[in-house]
Amino acid sequence: xxxQQRNQHVVEAYEKFNISxxxxxTDKCAQVATNVVEQKHQVSRAKRSKxxxxxxxxxxxxxxxxxxxxxxxxxxxxxEAYLVSKGIPAYGLDGDNIRTGLNKNLGFSKEDxxxxxxxxxxxxxxxxxxxxxxxxxxxxxxxxxxxVARRTHTDxxxxxxxxxxxxxxxxxxxxxTKGLYKKARxxxxxxxxxxxxxxxxxxxxxxxxxxxxxxxxxxxxxxIRMLELQDIIPHFENKTGGVEELFIYGxxxxxxxxxxxxxxxxxxxxxxxxWVQVLSEGWAYPLKGFMREHEYLQALHSNCxxxxxxxxxxxxxxxxxxxxTEVKERVAGASALxxxxxxxxxxxxxxxxxxxxxxxxxxxxxxxxxxxxxxxxKMISESGDWLVGGKLEVFERIRWNDSLxxxxxxxxxxxxxxxxxxxxxxxxxxxxxxxxxxHALLMQDTHRQLVERxxxxxxxxxxxxxxxxxDDDVPLDVRMNQHKAVLNEGVLDPNAxxxxxxxxxxxxxGPTEVQWHAKCRMSAGANHYIVGRDPAGLPHPAxxxxxxxxxxxxxxxxxxxxxxxxxxxxxxxxxxDTSVGKMAFFDPTRKEDFDFISGTRMRGLAKAGKxxxxxxxAPSAWKVLxxxxxxxxxxxxxx
Numbered sequence: 001x002x003x004q005q006r007n008q009h010v011v012e013a014y015e016k017f018n019i020s021x022x023x024x025x026t027d028k029c030a031q032v033a034t035n036v037v038e039q040k041h042q043v044s045r046a047k048r049s050k051x052x053x054x055x056x057x058x059x060x061x062x063x064x065x066x067x068x069x070x071x072x073x074x075x076x077x078x079x080e081a082y083l084v085s086k087g088i089p090a091y092g093l094d095g096d097n098i099r100t101g102l103n104k105n106l107g108f109s110k111e112d113x114x115x116x117x118x119x120x121x122x123x124x125x126x127x128x129x130x131x132x133x134x135x136x137x138x139x140x141x142x143x144x145x146x147x148v149a150r151r152t153h154t155d156x157x158x159x160x161x162x163x164x165x166x167x168x169x170x171x172x173x174x175x176x177t178k179g180l181y182k183k184a185r186x187x188x189x190x191x192x193x194x195x196x197x198x199x200x201x202x203x204x205x206x207x208x209x210x211x212x213x214x215x216x217x218x219x220x221x222x223x224i225r226m227l228e229l230q231d232i233i234p235h236f237e238n239k240t241g242g243v244e245e246l247f248i249y250g251x252x253x254x255x256x257x258x259x260x261x262x263x264x265x266x267x268x269x270x271x272x273x274x275w276v277q278v279l280s281e282g283w284a285y286p287l288k289g290f291m292r293e294h295e296y297l298q299a300l301h302s303n304c305x306x307x308x309x310x311x312x313x314x315x316x317x318x319x320x321x322x323x324x325t326e327v328k329e330r331v332a333g334a335s336a337l338x339x340x341x342x343x344x345x346x347x348x349x350x351x352x353x354x355x356x357x358x359x360x361x362x363x364x365x366x367x368x369x370x371x372x373x374x375x376x377x378k379m380i381s382e383s384g385d386w387l388v389g390g391k392l393e394v395f396e397r398i399r400w401n402d403s404l405x406x407x408x409x410x411x412x413x414x415x416x417x418x419x420x421x422x423x424x425x426x427x428x429x430x431x432x433x434x435x436x437x438x439h440a441l442l443m444q445d446t447h448r449q450l451v452e453r454x455x456x457x458x459x460x461x462x463x464x465x466x467x468x469x470x471d472d473d474v475p476l477d478v479r480m481n482q483h484k485a486v487l488n489e490g491v492l493d494p495n496a497x498x499x500x501x502x503x504x505x506x507x508x509x510g511p512t513e514v515q516w517h518a519k520c521r522m523s524a525g526a527n528h529y530i531v532g533r534d535p536a537g538l539p540h541p542a543x544x545x546x547x548x549x550x551x552x553x554x555x556x557x558x559x560x561x562x563x564x565x566x567x568x569x570x571x572x573x574x575x576x577d578t579s580v581g582k583m584a585f586f587d588p589t590r591k592e593d594f595d596f597i598s599g600t601r602m603r604g605l606a607k608a609g610k611x612x613x614x615x616x617x618a619p620s621a622w623k624v625l626x627x628x629x630x631x632x633x634x635x636x637x638x639x
Contacts, residue, residue: 048131052089056308059128060232061153062223064137065146066165067199068180068192069172071211071219072137075165078220080135088233090133093120098138108191114145121149128158133232141193143200159232162205163223171212204252206230231286231308242412243282243523246289248393256393260338260345264331266323266388268341271379273398274467275319276339276347277503280394281410283520286313289392290321293355296387300365303515304561314562316515317366317507320357321349322383328354337390346398350391357387367509368548373541375470376507398503404480408466409500411524417498418525423459425450427528427569428521430535432465432506433599434474434482434625436617437583438574439532440491445585446530446569447496460497461526462487465517467505470538476501478628485621508538510548511556518557522566530569531557582615607633 049057062079064072076092083090099106103119106112117140127134140146146162153160173181184192191197202208207226209219227233229244248256268276278284286307291299296318298305303316331337331352339347363370363377372378399405409417418426427446431439443460450458462483466476474482480501487494504520507513513536518529534550541547557568575594577584586594597616605612606629612622 045129045131052131054088054131056231056310057131058088058133058232058308059131060159060161060227061124061128061134061136061149062161062163062227063124063140063146063149064135064163064165065140065202065205066167067169067172068139069175069177070165070167071209071216072139072165074216075209075211075219075223076135076137078216079223082220082224083133083233086233088133089131090135091127092135092137093124093127095138110142113140113142114148117142117145117149118152121152124149125152125156125158128153129156133227139193139199141197141199143202146202159230161207161226161230162202163207163209163226164202164205165211165219166201166208167211204255234307234311242415243285244288245282245410245412246280246392246394247396252393253395256348257345257395259336260348260395263336263338263348264334265338265340265345266321266327266331266349268339268346270341271468271505272321272339273341273346274503274505275321276392276394277398277408278467278520279319279392280347280398281503283411283502283504283523284315284319285411285523287315287319289349290389291319291387292353292389293387295389296320296355300362302561303512312562314515314519314560316512316519316560317509318362320387320389322357322380323354323386323388324384325386327384328386328388337388339392345395347392347394349388350393352388352390354386354388357383357385359383359385366507366512368512369541371541374508374538374547376505376509402477404466404477404501407480407499407501408503409498411520414461414498414500415525418459421459421496421498422457425455425458425528426461426526427458427530428461428463428524428526429530429532430463430465430502430517430521431532432469432473432479434479434617435486435491435621436597436602437491437615438576440486441574441583441585442530442532442572443492445572446528447493449569450528458496458528460492461521461524462492462497462499463502463521463524465506466501466503469506470508473506474625474628478624482621482624485624486618489618489620491618491621506536508536508547510534510537511552512536514553514557515560515563518560518563518566518568522563527565528567528569529557530571532571533573576613576616578613581613603629606630 045057045059064076066072073094076094080090080092098120102123103116106116117138120136120138124134124136140149150160150162176182180189180192181195183189184195193199207222209222211219228235279287279289286305287295295305299315299318303314304312305315306312335351337349337352338345339349359380360370363380367374367377370377372381427450429439429443447458447460464476464479464483483499486492487497487499502520504516514531517536521529531554534546534548535553537546537548537550539546554568554570557563573586574583575586575596577593578595579593595613597612602612606626609626609630
């Protein structure tokens with residue numbers, strides 16, 4: 001028997017079996033094989049990805065659901081063309097195409113619709129498992145059937161995204177390119193979805209696309225952005241669209257809040273809540289929550305994260321949630337946890353992963369020492385012996401109700417502010433201290449340099465750190481009032497400056513932390529970053545000079561991975577020039593003319609009620625600072 005004859009014999013045998021078991025396609029199979037064992041592949045998904053020319057596994061299914069005529073296939077096929085043009089394997093499974101081939105023996109009864117979706121889901125799973133992005137466009141009117149399709153993928157650890165093409169019935173009828181709605185209205189088609197059969201709208205799809213008044217390209221971009229944010233495909237476009245936030249809205253928010261009331265709880269400290277704010281607003285993009293162990297180790301030992309497309313983004317500090325052993329034991333086995341602050345649920349942590357908190361290793365990698373006289377290391381040493389990571393769903397913006405919340409702008413809000421100002425360059429200056437005229441000189445000079453290079457509207461992001469700081473640092477409210485005074489006096493141009501609060505805690509981790517500060521400003525849209533002297537350092541806890549070389553922050557930033565979009569502007573030393581009575585850049589050829597006014601000396605003058613040299617700081621800004629230090633002195637004298 002020839003190979004062709006053998007193949008024909010197999011086809012005929014299968015067709016006879018199919019007819020005998022299925023009849024007209026409306027009866028359920030009379031016999032199911034029981035001696036079937038799943039066979040494991042020898043080829044891993046990682047190897048399949050490499051064979052497809054990708055460093056990352058992209059296999060997944062996007063399930064488009066909606067009424068006939070909603071635009072499912074148009075969007076799916078446009079997406080297919082886009083992905084293939086970018087070198088990403090993709091294939092569209094359309095309802096009509098499937099029913100003319102694989103499922104041509106099925107009708108439109110409820111049972112046949114269920115079997116239609118079941119078969120398609122299994123085929124889509126195979127596509128996804130092979131590394132292909134499978135695009136399924138099916139009316140799939142029943143929520144239960146769509147859930148079966150989802151479980152078919154999630155049980156095999158394959159990403160599944162339900163996309164609801166939300167087009168009103170009347171619009172679908174107006175389009176009616178196939179004339180199906182007219183036939184259904186005339187009674188020629190029975191059980192037609194939207195007319196004589198109900199469509200069950202998705203309650204919590206990953207994406208809702210509304211097509212009315214929008215082009216196919218615009219609707220397709222919604223799906224592309226979702227796949228980018230889910231790290232299924234690389235970010236081919238520039239990042240002007242912003243970063244992903246971790247807030248949930250609408251029906252999903254309502255159900256999550258209700259769910260939180262039934263979940264095991266973890267009580268957050270104020271420091272923990274500050275990290276929730278950092279994560280939820282997108283400062284730590286692309287993190288989707290507190291770090292899992294593989295993310296933690298990569299950040300701790302490599303100072304960066306590798307995205308699915310193989311690109312690298314800087315992440316020099318761990319963003320973790322420590323818990324004590326008794327908490328871990330109490331919540332063990334839960335699929336989700338409620339994160340609670342002062343008795344109020346603020347977020348849900350999905351699929352929690354617990355792993356050991358090796359504190360000495362963490363501190364030695366992050367700080368270069370393990371000395372509990374260091375203020376942040378002390379907090380780490382007193383925290384739990386376990387870390388818990390997982391996907392974070394945050395209910396609402398974190399508010400501190402201290403009259404400063406309006407300054408706590410998210411990265412996306414800051415990007416919008418820069419857009420409104422028509423900024424063509426954004427330069428950031430982060431500091432945790434009051435601004436003197438030497439700082440201002442550096443910012444003014446940076447603006448001048450950018451204009452000379454051809455930028456029309458450089459904008460300064462004046463971005464004081466607003467999270468936890470050590471006890472002897474100037475409090476946030478005092479610093480903000482001092483900064484506002486500097487702007488009010490025109491030392492910095494208020495029309496070309498955005499004053500906002502950076503919500504991160506201060507870790508005092510030297511060049512390691514400087515990278516974190518820079519990365520976050522890049523997330524907010526900054527493309528130039530001014531590096532100060534020892535911007536994340538402090539005196540050595542053992543009392544022997546500075547903990548870090550004050551020059552190293554600027555040097556490291558120029559070499560750090562994952563900061564390619566940020567131009568580092570080196571710090572120029574400024575001091576009080578006694579020959580002209582103002583702050584000026586230090587000239588070593590006449591060093592006798594310069595007076596370096598240290599922080600210790602500045603605080604001493606303020607406490608004593610004395611004035612600094614004229615031109616050192618804007619007078620109203622000095623007044624804010626002096627009043628603060630004098631109040632401290634008064635408290636000490638009283639005690």
